[in-house]
Amino acid sequence: MKFFLSAIMICGAFLLAYGQDDANSGAITKVLALEHAWNQAEKTKDTMALDALFDNLLVYVDYDGTLRTKAEFLAQVKSSDSQPQQEITESMNARAFKGSVVVTGIYVARGTDHGRPYVRRGRFIDTWIFEDQGWHCVASQATPILR
Amino acid sequence: MDFRLIVALLLLAAAFPAGAQSPENDHTDQSTVLALENAWNQAVQQKAAAALDLLLANDLVYIEYDGTLMNKTEYLSSVKAQSYHATRIMNESISAHSFGEMVVVYGVYREIGTLSGGKPYLRRERFTDLWVRRKSAWVCVISQSTSIP
Numbered sequence: 001m002k003f004f005l006s007a008i009m010i011c012g013a014f015l016l017a018y019g020q021d022d023a024n025s026g027a028i029t030k031v032l033a034l035e036h037a038w039n040q041a042e043k044t045k046d047t048m049a050l051d052a053l054f055d056n057l058l059v060y061v062d063y064d065g066t067l068r069t070k071a072e073f074l075a076q077v078k079s080s081d082s083q084p085q086q087e088i089t090e091s092m093n094a095r096a097f098k099g100s101v102v103v104t105g106i107y108v109a110r111g112t113d114h115g116r117p118y119v120r121r122g123r124f125i126d127t128w129i130f131e132d133q134g135w136h137c138v139a140s141q142a143t144p145i146l147r
Numbered sequence: 148m149d150f151r152l153i154v155a156l157l158l159l160a161a162a163f164p165a166g167a168q169s170p171e172n173d174h175t176d177q178s179t180v181l182a183l184e185n186a187w188n189q190a191v192q193q194k195a196a197a198a199l200d201l202l203l204a205n206d207l208v209y210i211e212y213d214g215t216l217m218n219k220t221e222y223l224s225s226v227k228a229q230s231y232h233a234t235r236i237m238n239e240s241i242s243a244h245s246f247g248e249m250v251v252v253y254g255v256y257r258e259i260g261t262l263s264g265g266k267p268y269l270r271r272e273r274f275t276d277l278w279v280r281r282k283s284a285w286v287c288v289i290s291q292s293t294s295i296p
Contacts, residue, residue, distance in 0.1 A: 057244065059253050065273045065295030067253075095206075095288075097279055099247035102289055104208055123210050125291045127277060129246045138244070139251050141275045143293045145214030 024096035031101040031128045031135055032094055038137075039087040047074045054137050055129065061141035063122050084111035090121075101128045101135070106145070121145050173245035180250045180278045180285055181243055187287075188236040188256075196223045203287050204279070210291040212272045231268065233260035239271075250285070252276040255295065271295050 034053055041049035051074060058070040068076065076082060092105035103126045110119050127139040183202055190198040200223065207219040217225065241254035258270045272292040278285050 059251075059275070061253075061273050061275060061293055063293065065293045067273060097249055097288070100249050102277060104210075104289070123214050123216060123291070125208075125210065125275065125289055127246075127249075127251060127275075127289075129249075138246055139253070139275055139277075141273075141291045141293060143210050143212065143214050143291060147213055147215055 027096050027101050027130070027135070028094040031103060032092060034128070034135055034137075035089065035092065035103055035105075035126065039089065042077055043084050043087050045077055047078050050074060050077060052134075055131070057138055059139050063120055063142040063144050081114050082111065083113075084109060086110040099130050102126070103128070107142070176245055176250050176280075176285075177243035180252060181241060183278070183285055183287075184238065184241060184252055184254070184276065188238065191226055192233050192236050194227055194229065196227050199223055199226060201284075201286075204281065207287060208289050212270065212292040212294045230263040231260050233258050235259045248279060250278045252278065256292065 037049065038053055040046075041053070051070075054070050054073075056070055058073065060068040060070070060073045062068060086109070088108045090106040090108060092103060094101055094103045103124075105124055106121065107124055108119070108121045110117075112118065122142045122144045124140065124142045126137050128135045128137050187199070187202055189195075190202065200219075203219050203222070205219055207222065209217040209219075209222045211217065236256070236258045239255040239257050241252060243250050243252045253275055254273070256272045256274050258272075259267070261267050271294070273295050274290065274292045276287050276291075277289040278287050280286075
């Protein structure tokens with residue numbers, strides 16, 4: 001009987017772990033797709049799409065250290081001063097925690113800002129949480145690669 | 148001093164058992180993590196790698212203000228090998244938000260010290276740190292800084 005109970009417990013633990021891995025993998029796939037959608041929406045200045053991707057408490061730290069709320073970030077994207085032409089993600093890794101996914105990567109952005117061309121390369125970390133039946137970004141930070 | 152810091156960290160990190168998420172628990176978690184952030188500053192100032200080891204997850208991802216990517220081992224080595232001496236490290240502003248099982252800390256960090264040649268330096272950075280609870284203790288899994296003027 002003891003052996004039988006132990007076997008059930010081991011199988012249960014295995015299935016739980018397997019189910020968790022499966023759930024994490026699904027969450028990571030969804031969030032990585034949302035990262036690509038973000039790049040596309042920013043390039044086309046689709047602030048409605050961006051609005052749906054961000055939590056209302058979003059804290060956004062730009063490559064120059066500027067702190068922006070969700071409203072400020074959306075206003076900046078909408079502004080005609082900034083004209084992004086290309087947003088490429090060179091590398092991207094995602095890790096799942098309980099109810100959250102953290103994405104780290106390297107981006108390259110090309111465009112014009114106040115008429116001046118720019119090329120920016122930096123590291124970013126985006127933190128996504130699952131709430132209200134969907135994934136939303138709550139924190140995003142960029143750091144220029146200087147070395 | 149290093150030993151006292153380690154004991155304080157152990158007591159602090161494990162002081163509050165995990166419970167169901169509630170606004171009260173969130174507040175407690177945030178207070179604990181903010182205290183650990185201050186302990187982190189002290190540990191860097193004292194180059195106390197053993198204390199830092201307790202604060203940081205083994206799978207830490209650390210992004211320095213110049214974009215350098217480090218794992219935990221690399222970060223601890225960099226703290227021990229610093230060619231400059233930090234005389235004061237402080238958080239100018241700091242806030243914490245709970246998202247389920249994670250606490251996200253945002254803030255501005257200021258470091259004053261002297262370089263190996265005796266030249267003074269000042270660095271200001273905006274940082275985001277992500278903390279998770281593992282085995283009843285809070286550890287930082289992600290840390291990123293961006294220089295600000």
